[in-house]
Amino acid sequence: MDKLINITDASFQYNKKNIFHNLNFQLNQGEILCLFGPNGCGKSTLLMCLLGLLQLDRGSVSLQGQNIEALSPRKIAQQIAYVPQVHKKTFPYKVIDIVLMGRAAKTPFFGGPDEDDLQIAENALELVGMKRYRDTPYTMLSGGETQLVMLARALAQETPIIIMDEPTAHLDFRHELIILENMVRLVKEQGVSVIMATHFPNHAFYFENERIATSVALMNNHTFAAYGEPNKVLTEENMKKTFRIRSKLVSYDLGMDKSIRQIIPVNTIEAREYSEGV
DSSP states (O other), X not given: OOOSEEEEEEEEEETTEEEEEEEEEEEOTTEEEEEEOSTTSSHHHHHHHHTTSSOOSEEEEEETTEEGGGSOHHHHHTTEEEEOSOOOOOSOOBHHHHHHGGGGGGSOTTOOOOHHHHHHHHHHHHHTTOGGGTTSBGGGSOHHHHHHHHHHHHHHTOOSEEEEESTTTTOOHHHHXXXXXXXXXXXXXXXXXXXXXXXXXXXXXXXXXXXXXXXXXXXXXXXXXXXXXXXXXXXXXXXXXXXXEEEEEEEEEEETTEEEEEEEEEEEOOHHHHHTTO
């Protein structure tokens, strides 16, 4: 059986500047991959390559055994949905209309959404807890509410893969947790696979704590500095090497045969201290 996504020796340059090189990974059904690393390390650029919006300089991206370069944007959109980090709200569309846009890849070229499409959009809104905002102009929503609508739009697309670029950026604790809980529900109940760029390593621990097959790709110096299970990648030593910070890995027993693991930043390490091996 072909992998949902298979990336082989992926390399990308922009204006002759190396962004990343020799990246390799796979994604199977019901798995989550967290892309984690410093600002400017190439996470968002890699996501654009996975979406077919940028073309690799070397290597390949395959979707269920097909090279992405041979697929039309419509075919890619039938396999991958996208939740952006930032969404500009230009026109006061109703929330339901924004979610219905997720059905575009499934509707005829010269047709519009039908009753089945509308029901799928309604169900997606209900799943993320935004049904009561159905007829609200989405320009009136908060940042967290907008992000939930973007997730509903991705769900309405009914793809086996969802790509998210820092989906919890700028959200408060509650909305961040709502996004994470919805992701867990999607993976467990619908077998969706997720690739998520994030600045928060504890997201990966959250998914692992929920017993989801989770991998972390730690991006640094234009490549994967480490790749594997969260508890093997998100270590105090890797935080020191990648971010020049001291951190502490802690675990807490929640009872009922469940525990939670977190990595806590302590303080930064100056360049001189780092070079001296402090």
